[in-house]
Amino acid sequence: MNGIFIIAHAPLASALRQCMLHVFPDNTAGVATLDVQPNMPPEETLAQARVMLEQLGTSHVLVLVDVFGATPCNVAQKLVDGVHSKLITGVNLPMLLRTVSYRHESLDALVARALVGATQGVMQVAITAPQNQVRRTHDQDQHEHQQ
16 A cells, blocks of 8 residues: 655644545545644655655555655655656645555556546636626526526
8 A cells, every 4th residue: 555645834734634534434544644844854754754755665656745846855856766756746635635545546547546536626716606697787587597
């Protein structure tokens, strides 16, 4: 089974894990987090990340980070270099929930699932239900029908 390692600006990584545990309370094993503190040097963050990666106890890990080009991503790029892991930036809760649901699949398939979960989880939602919307003045039908 693939491990999942979330590296993000504090306290996002831990917060995402807590939200994931709200939905999947039995999935504590194999999901690690590292909250990158604002004043911690990148070298120390990388050392801490290497220890945590080793503690996951699996050779296949999907690493999820928040922002491309920021310290968590830069650390993660060095972390996954030379190991059988994949790295995705732009982590969000739908992405994380999808990865937990399909973590038994191959690492490449898990990456695809994560990307679909992330993008399908972002959408514009109508603010009001159609029956509560104000009638437009150009409506031909003046009857109060709900559709």
